[in-house]
Amino acid sequence: MAEAEANPTRIAAERGDEPLRRAQEKIAQYIGADPKNVIFHVNVTHALNQALMCLKWPKEGEFIASDQEYGAIVNAARAMAKRNGLSFRTFEIPPRPRSPEEVCDAVLKALTPATVGVLVSHITTRNGLVTPVERLGELLRARNVRLIVDGAHGPGLLPLKLGSTQIDIYGGALHKWFMGPKGTAFLYVAGDLHGQMQPHIVGWGGTPEDSAPVKERLHGWDYRFQHIFRLQGLVDFSAFLALPAALNFREGIGEERILSRIASLAEYVRRRLEGDLKLQCLSPPADMNAGLVSFVSPEWLCTPDASEKIFQRYRITIPVWHGPRRGNLLRVSAHIWNLERDIDRLAEALSQPS
């Protein structure tokens, strides 16, 4: 950003899109996708809105979303359905399944002949359930139903090989578990859907109907889908340009070491909160859980006053969800900057009403 602002009139001429393209190629490689199928976005909400709103949908049918989805994305799916004259419905997936097949069965059971699309999260926001999205991609492609995956918690927490799957759409955050800067995310669109999207923001890339996009050249990378759907207009791209540094940082530690450290911290969270404090765990067994571990919250914690007191005393923010249907839930997300003693501190905070 400093480099660009130091000489804003020359930076574009001197460097063009090259650094951005290189960042995109590196991220595409990290998620196992063809870079042509990847569009940078500022967050997952924007990414999945672009996919949902820009895809052509059949004139009738229904779109379904699991009951474990993040509210903003459910809103986007519902709005898309309404605009396209589709009906919208949520369906249940077991929050604590014993096997990936149980999740696949729940999705298949929810389908009707009218179903045209399904929204599921790769890792659910409420309790860190890992959805078998690769298998679902195969099952749904065979039934001609589109699979839209909310991958806000995927990149950086689970290895991805999107290009080898039959997932149609994947919106992934890079500013969460991946540890990229705020304002970095991507949309992955399977190659065969490129021709079925109409841009909702039209800029220099024009539209698919133009005989030639107004501006065809993207330094060294001429591909119309990219011209049409990439971020349009003047945007601060510096956060995206920092992604290769984030990737180098991860590589320096070792991807496998990062993932296994996150898993062992999650195990420690279970040991202290479920084992020692006897809080009921709401996450699935460890082999179907990643990163986020949820518990039934102690009743005394369910007031803003109690959370604030814990923050003042321990400097720990505890997200607690209040729900009439599922009760009160608290969620712990430990990353590599945490130590076991942070979790001990959390356990201490939770063991005594403030």
Ligand SMILES: Cc1ncc(COP(=O)(O)O)c(C=O)c1O
């Ligand atoms: C499952 C899920 N989807 C989508 C989002 C929204 O992500 P963003 O803020 O990058 O739009 C979140 C945010 O936490 C989330 O947990």
